[in-house]
Amino acid sequence: MPSAPRPELQDKALYRSFTVADMLAFGRHTNRVWDQRRALGWLERFTVPLDRRCDRLSGGRQAQVALAVALGACPSLLLLDEPLANLDPVARRAVTGELLAEVAETGMTVMLSTHVVAELDCVSDHLLLLSHGRTLLDSNVDDLLAHHVRVTGPRADRPPVEGQVVHATHTARQSTFIVRALLGPATAMDAPGWSGHPLATEDIVLAHLRTSIAETGQ
Structure with a gap:
């Protein structure tokens, strides 16, 4: 059994003893539909190492792993709660742009909850x-x-x-x-x-x- 997530990782559903590759394997085995190429592609865009344990990643990279697992499951509706909270302004813009590209390519709907209202400009409809x-x-x-x-x-x-x-x-x-x-x-x-x-x-x-x-x- 994997060790329980630490409180600060709880909202991202990441197990501290898992490597990034382990998290993708976990996603593959717990979802009926899984697109490994899509999940790997997301991590490659943000240079997240697959062999690094989740508890050794920065908050921003932890967020990228959680997003990769979510996208790998090919959801038609993706619910995100403060997804950009741990990212710096440059990374926020990059992630937002990539999410919009995913929406355009797949037709996925994204519902985003945030207290940072400026994140909504040019993103939400x-x-x-x-x-x-x-x-x-x-x-x-x-x-x-x-x-x-x-x-x-x-x-x-x-x-x-x-x-x-x-x-x-x-x-x-x-x-x-x-x-x-x-x-x-x-x-x-x-x-x-x-x-x-x-x-x-x-x-x-x-x-x-x-x-x-x-x-x-x-």
Whole structure:
């Protein structure tokens, strides 16, 4: 019997006494469908040595082994919980790009859970945002980007844009609203003294979370 995973490896389902090659063999024997070439290809892309024990690998390489085992099983749906947490920014971009390539090649669906909202930009096509058990957003990302706008202008109680005010900040002379507009961001340009700017996914998520915290105190 393999020794139990250490707590820090538990979420990656890696056995500390197994080499990387052992983990692939474990995956091959515990899955009805297995693609050894696919699993090996992933490890080769990130230069993970097959003869190294899992407990001798860095956190980033441990994550690559777990992904290789998951991909080797040829899932139609891949659920990933904080998959990039142990990776540096360069490695995060590389892994994200390779995952997107896998999706394009195989038609696999990836559901990714993360607290690093910036990871979602240019990656996801649907966003589900939860806060303390409440659903704040459940929408196509392109629609969210098209209909959320930051509107800045003279001090006012309401923006000159029709839609839901998600978040508002005010100074003595100026107001800034984040609005889920019925039309596009260009509508804000029609009002004298006001300017409208598109938002990134992270901006939209943080605005909704700030409002949720203000409303619930959590």
